[in-house]
Amino acid sequence: MFVKNVMPEEEIINEDNIDLFEAMLNGFALHKIIVDEYGKPVDYVFLRVNKAFEDVVGVKKKDIINKKVTDVLPGIEKDTFNWIKVYGEVALNGKHKKFQQYSDKLRRWFRVSVYSPRKNYFAVIVEDITEKKKAEDELKKSEKRFKMIFNNSPEVIIFFSPKGMVQEINERAGEWLGYEKGDFVGKSLLNLSMISEETRKIVLEKFNARIRGEKIAPYEIELIAKDKSIKIGRILGSQVKDEDGKVLGELILISDVTEQRKTEEMYKLITENTSDQVVITTFSTNPKYLYVSPSVKQIMGYEPEELIGRNSLDFIHPDDLKKMIPLLVKHLKDKVLFLRNKDIKIKEVLQYRTRHKSGNWIEVESTANLVENKMIFITRDVSERKKSEKALREKLEELEKFQKITTGRELKMVELKKENERLREEIEKLNNKI
Template sequence: MKKNIFRPYRHLILTLILVFMAELIIHPLAIFSRLPAFMGSFFDASLLSLIITPILYFFWIRPRIANAAKIAEFETTQKSSELIRKLSEVVKQTADVVFITSKDGIIEYVNPAFERVSGYLSEEVIGKSPAIIKSGKHDKKFYKTLWDTILSGRPFRAQFTNKNKGGALYIEESTITPVMDNENHITHFVATGKDITLHRRAVDQLSMNKEMYRLLFENMLEGYAHCKMIFEDNKPQDFVYLDVNVAFGELTGLKDVVGKKVTEVIPKIRESNPELFEIYGRVALTGKAEKFETYLESLSIWFSISVHSTEKGYFVAVFENITKRKRDEVTLQNNAEQMRLAIEGVHDGIWQWNVLTNEVLWSDTIYQLFRMPIGSFGNTFQLVNELVHPDDRERFAESLRVHLEENAPYNPEIRFLRGDGTYGYFLCRGTSVRDASGRPIRMVGSISDVTDRKEAEKVLLQLASIVESSNDAIIGRTLEGTVTSWNLGAEKMYGYAAREIIGKSVSILFPEDRKNEFDAITETIKKGEAIRNSETVRIKKDGAPLQVSLTISPLKDSKGGIVGASIIARDITERKHLENIVLQSEKLSAVGQLAAGLAHEINNPLGVILGFAQSCARKLQPKDDPLELPIKSIEREANRIKALVQGLLDFSRTNKSEREECIINKTIENALALIVVNAKMNSVELIREFEENLPKIVLNSSQIQQVIINLCNNAIDAMPKGGTITLRTRRVQDLGKDAIQIQVQDTGAGISKENQNKVFESFFTTKEVGKGTGLGLSISHEIVQKHGGTITLESQMGIGTTFTIRIPLT
């Protein structure tokens, strides 16, 4: 409550009041003025008033005034408390934000509206700065102006963008007012505000919409005119332009028409185009929109006009210049006869479609192509659409839509049902005539029967599919040798993907020692001659050689000129391998026959030599007989020849031995028992990895033991510094049949690639002279083959060799 400004002067005021009252009281004593003059001098009324006034004041008036003041002060206090309570309730219940800060800007009070709008509870902000709701959207200049204003004692009004507790921004229209004491010193600041976020958004949206519509109005391609109709006796006589857009002037060439009558702008328009006034007047009165086309002779322009009414007596016209379209239509009509004659001179069917009226003209040739009577289609697309193959209908409709909307090329190939009940392939082509705005108004096109071409393409596709799925490599090349085609078979055979080799020279497939074949093949092709089943060697991507059989045919263009060659390459590596096996088998058979003959021929004289050598040895003197050394040497070498002859006899008799059911693991163990001493002496460990419970197998156990011994002895010889020999057995499937597999794997020096194909040849050995006959592996190969099995090897230099034997169970 403000302090009473009259309180410091209350005594003076009361004194003046009392003097005034004393004058009134003394005034009736004026009778004393009739006393003698000397008495009057002592009882002057003014003097008397000065005497009586203090007496009345101190003894009667002052007590009563004091009581009255206390009563008034109490009543004032009561009224002030009630007023403060009411004001507090108003502040709490108001929808406006209210908060009070100290003069230093520290919040001391916030009302519920502040809590609702800001999201902060009173206890979260009291004692803090209002900066807690700052959004950062206002710069330092804004806040400087705020403080300069309120510190000068003036209120500050502005729209604040604040941030609530959740981080969302809100806009508040606020007034910050300084509170002053009696000495005009600022004690507090009171801020009141209204949340205008929604209102501000609505205003911004309205402003944006207005701007958007203004831009649309100014930039629309169609002309726009807002006009007021002038009637006389309810008959349209004229109209006034109230507003027009930029396109109005661009399309009509008229300028500065706003506020003018149309008869002022185009003086003779009432006579030349009376229909304008009739239509505009009718729309302005009825409010029913209309659309029409008209030609303004005074402007030499055709217009397409849409008119509607915004209120009675007014209308809005939206129009476009269609002069070019109209001229095109006239041109098309004038050229109709020439077009008909031209259509008759071509084999394609011709059609034209008026997009606006949906009318279609068909040439007679179209009916011939469709094998239908002339006139069957009528003048629409309806029947033609029904003739489209069900699988092509969606594509047919989509291609037309894309052409009309996006001006994309129109050239679909569609199947149509012909009059004889068969489907034919037809190439549909067309182009559209468009108005100034780009809208299609007419479309002209042709239809060509491409059934024969599509059937040929289908055959080509089938051939391409055959080529692509062939296991043979089918390659196309130019005369220069550049690869032009490369099927999947070529990818699998040579290892090159099509993208890797197409465009490169086919010569990269030739080994160095066969590069001369490239020129020879090219010369043959140029002569128009073919090369059939030529067996040669090519190189795969990984560098491995590949044995192939080539058939090469010249390729000719439409004029018969040779432009390249087609190469069909077949992988004959496996066939060659089988041929080698047969050849090897035949060689071994011949060697076997030779060996048998030699053995019998050598055995007889050898027996005589060995017998005499042994007889002589027995007759030698016990000591220092000079014949001892030569005779012993004869005996030793004769025994070696005997062993060799026995090997030849074994080799020749592998097919005559008897067979019986055997347990293969036991047979192998019996063979190992004969070489275990040799293995230990050469630091070779024998490792067994036998599958248990293998079925019995019919074979000649002694011969199989001989095979195992031969393989193990060879392995021991290949490991002069020691190593391991691992023997494995297991049941496998070989060419769809059950078989027993035996593997002998060593960790020796390995066998070179050039020798791997020779190891099974008779008398081939890599051992030093005198240490091997070269018959061990060839005999082993013969034994396994006689059992209906196979023996193969895998070897890597420095790693070792693995021999794999497979013998069928039945």
């Protein structure tokens, strides 16, 4: 191994550029390559460095000038990246290279620009980009996490451009509707085959309103799946803006409520065609009517919309309400367990008087069930039954009175008969004596 004669750096670097190199914010260093007897690069010597190089690499000028890199940074030759080889190729062949590389020895990332001002010499301009790399890695991890969440969301997620072009869509859309991603991306809202003409008008109207900055409440639309089945989606959308407030597009979330709506239609059909009154209220100390079936008209005389939002306790007879309050308090204590996801069941059969629209009180019987933090009451008018029961009780009381009278009369007849027999016996005894 040998070292070629070192040429003064002033002869290699233009004297006019020395001040420029010294003032550079990036690290600058001039080196001479060292080769073995076969001309293979095996080391290099530091000839000149600026202050920024000291800061970037973490070395002092006085400790490295005219010293070999293997002495200054022992073990550098074992780095995963072969610094000596790459720098040697530039010094010997005059090729200019730019690259980003991690140094195992220094535990930092560097952006390097290396060139050869003269054969056997090379100069580097180096920048520490460790923090930038960390930020990029975090960004990649964040993007990976986002993509995973995006594609595993139970809702369909679509991003539209301000002009209504689909720019991105998650995998849930394909699973739900049966289409490929290519059936959506790059297509206009107006040309999506899964949207009927009627639905398209609704969606376009809402889309344009939101782009104008209007707040749009969640709404539902019908979508046509690839197999021609009809799906019902609940739409929730919001504008996406950059940090300067410029609208970048619209983010849409679509929840599948198809089965939910089918179930609701089935229950609606049942409740609207049953003579029993079906009521849903909030589960609270002031239970409000949330749903009332049409049969309320026959039982209480009200239209359903007249009761929605009103306190259901206001329609219970005060005397009956006093008896029901302790039961309500008990179940509200159970609500604490319910909110803690405890498995509780509430089912009660209640009899009470409810106020008819006419002002009269009618006897009703309700079965109450707790379902998803709401109370469902199935109520029927038992006024006629109560009247029948009262009539039967009165009849029974009359029969019991009659039975008592009849039984008393029979007892008296028996006693009278016995008395007659006794008198006959006395008469016979008297006759015998005579």
